[in-house]
Amino acid sequence: MLTDAKIRLAGVHKSFGPKQVLRGVDLEIRRAESLVVIGGSGTGKSVLIKNILGLMQPDSGTIHIDGQDTTHARGSARAAVMDKCGMLFQGGALFDSLPVWENVAFGLIQGKRMNRAQAREIALEKLGQVGLPPEVGALLPAELSGGMQKRVGLARAIATQPEIIFFDEPTTGLDPIMADVINNLIIKCVRQIGASALTITHDMASVRKIADRVAMLHEGKIIWCGSVRELDASGNAHVDQFIHGRAEGPIQMQVRS
Amino acid sequence: MTFVAAIGRTFLLFLSATGRFALFTGQAVSHCVRPPLYLRLLVRQMVDIGYYSLPVVGLTTLFAGMVLALQSYTGFARFNAEGAVATVVILSITRELGPVLAGLMVAGRVGAAMAAELGTMRVTEQIDALTTLSTNPFKYLITPRLLAATLMLPCLVLVGDVIGVFGGYLVGVYRLGFNPANYIQQSWDFLEYMDVVSGLVKAAVFGFVIALMGCYHGFNSERGAAGVGKATTNAVVSASILILIFNYLLTGLFFAD
Ligand SMILES: Nc1ncnc2c1ncn2[C@@H]1O[C@H](COP(=O)(O)OP(=O)(O)O)[C@@H](O)[C@H]1O
Numbered sequence: 001m002l003t004d005a006k007i008r009l010a011g012v013h014k015s016f017g018p019k020q021v022l023r024g025v026d027l028e029i030r031r032a033e034s035l036v037v038i039g040g041s042g043t044g045k046s047v048l049i050k051n052i053l054g055l056m057q058p059d060s061g062t063i064h065i066d067g068q069d070t071t072h073a074r075g076s077a078r079a080a081v082m083d084k085c086g087m088l089f090q091g092g093a094l095f096d097s098l099p100v101w102e103n104v105a106f107g108l109i110q111g112k113r114m115n116r117a118q119a120r121e122i123a124l125e126k127l128g129q130v131g132l133p134p135e136v137g138a139l140l141p142a143e144l145s146g147g148m149q150k151r152v153g154l155a156r157a158i159a160t161q162p163e164i165i166f167f168d169e170p171t172t173g174l175d176p177i178m179a180d181v182i183n184n185l186i187i188k189c190v191r192q193i194g195a196s197a198l199t200i201t202h203d204m205a206s207v208r209k210i211a212d213r214v215a216m217l218h219e220g221k222i223i224w225c226g227s228v229r230e231l232d233a234s235g236n237a238h239v240d241q242f243i244h245g246r247a248e249g250p251i252q253m254q255v256r257s
Numbered sequence: 258m259t260f261v262a263a264i265g266r267t268f269l270l271f272l273s274a275t276g277r278f279a280l281f282t283g284q285a286v287s288h289c290v291r292p293p294l295y296l297r298l299l300v301r302q303m304v305d306i307g308y309y310s311l312p313v314v315g316l317t318t319l320f321a322g323m324v325l326a327l328q329s330y331t332g333f334a335r336f337n338a339e340g341a342v343a344t345v346v347i348l349s350i351t352r353e354l355g356p357v358l359a360g361l362m363v364a365g366r367v368g369a370a371m372a373a374e375l376g377t378m379r380v381t382e383q384i385d386a387l388t389t390l391s392t393n394p395f396k397y398l399i400t401p402r403l404l405a406a407t408l409m410l411p412c413l414v415l416v417g418d419v420i421g422v423f424g425g426y427l428v429g430v431y432r433l434g435f436n437p438a439n440y441i442q443q444s445w446d447f448l449e450y451m452d453v454v455s456g457l458v459k460a461a462v463f464g465f466v467i468a469l470m471g472c473y474h475g476f477n478s479e480r481g482a483a484g485v486g487k488a489t490t491n492a493v494v495s496a497s498i499l500i501l502i503f504n505y506l507l508t509g510l511f512f513a514d
């Protein structure tokens with residue numbers, strides 16, 4: 001059992017009422033590795049991340065972080081997990097009552113008890129890294145475009161330099177050039193800072209650029225997992241259909257015409 | 258058989274809802290008495306609840322006092338007991354109308370705002386984001402609201418009492434032709450310490466109930482805009498009903514004999 005796994009999921013199930021979303025997910029994220037999870041929308045990718053973070057409790061299965069069982073961790077054990085993790089939410093989830101810079105500095109001020117002036121400096125620097133000028137810091141999230149909100153969310157997720165970072169669709173809604181800037185930023189977090197990253201994306205250019213390994217979630221299970229070099233020769237019809245974006249194939253969309 | 262099963266299911270649902278609510282209340286209260294306390298947020302809530310509710314509460318109690326003087330005058334005139342008008346006004350305002358009217362108005366204003374704000378934060382994942390930034394949402398969101406409402410409602414009611422009594426005085430002196438000095442004299446003569454204090458204790462309980470309902474329904478809001486709307490309605494309705502129930506119970510407690 002002695003591996004380099006930063007996060008290990010085994011047999012994770014999660015249902016909402018009669019709807020089974022995760023049906024036994026086994027997945028491993030290694031130290032200082034960038035893992036990308038792909039899969040159709042509504043397959044439970046966001047739910048997967050929330051289970052790892054403990055924002056939702058799995059119905060069964062186990063989740064280990066740094067070798068410790070955190071499946072049902074509460075209180076200080078959960079707080080210790082949160083201290084290690086940063087998260088970019090799919091919808092941004094910015095605090096709309098706080099100005100942008102305070103959003104970015106939130107984890108530093110509240111979590112790490114840094115003084116506000118210093119936290120503000122770091123926040124403005126992180127904003128710069130996601131391509132936002134310092135003036136944006138004083139605005140409220142509602143005054144920003146969707147793509148800008150996403151980048152603020154990203155700056156917030158990496159501000160505390162967490163060991164584990166979750167990016168839920170980081171490049172969705174960005175123009176191709178800005179998307180590439182964000183890709184570079186994610187690579188930098190992993191390569192330079194040594195963080196483990198789990199990224200969800202539909203953007204194949206992004207997958208090829210940032211992934212060390214790729215896992216595909218389909219019908220509640222990881223149906224394929226391998227290095228990004230193996231992606232084109234996966235030999236898996238589902239993966240092939242997904243990465244080439246074909247309507248015809250084993251994955252049937254429920255549409256009527 | 259299905260009928261019995263339906264009753265059983267309803268009963269179990271009721272039990273689990275009660276349990277969830279009790280757990281929420283216990284957690285909320287325990288966070289109120291344990292450090293740390295977010296002073297900045299507490300002050301902001303106190304200003305929001307206390308200061309900005311003043312116009313609503315002032316207007317309500319002003320007209321309540323005025324109509325009370327008018328009504329009791331026409332009633333008491335039939336027994337030649339017009340002298341009791343001032344006493345009736347001050348006792349009704351301090352013991353009943355001040356706290357109840359202020360409570361109901363604040364439930365509409367503040368309880369609804371709390372439920373809508375927390376509900377929106379829930380559905381846009383801002384509450385999840387708080388957790389991932391190592392901040393306890395109970396401490397950050399709920400404690401300041403509970404404390405502020407419990408502390409500010411008595412202040413509001415005290416101001417409302419004065420304004421209500423003043424409303425009665427205006428009608429008494431300028432419309433019903435009482436001698437100002439006599440009116441004030443009659444107001445003071447029969448007023449006891451307990452009349453005011455019981456009203457203020459009621460106000461504190463109402464404040465707690467309003468914030469608890471607003472926070473509970475907002476915090477557990479269902480997904481989507483409809484979920485937030487439902488949470489807001491439930492918060493106002495349940496707070497209003499609980500205020501009337503607690504008003505009866507507390508009156509019984511204070512003035513049993
Ligand atoms: N809190 C929730 N309550 C009920 N159903 C949920 C909840 N969160 C997610 N779901 C359902 O789980 C499924 C997967 O959602 P999600 O993980 O957001 O998909 P995606 O893979 O696009 O990120 C969806 O069908 C969604 O309706």
Ligand SMILES: [Mg+2]
Nearest residue numbers: 045046090168
């Ligand atoms: Mg998603």
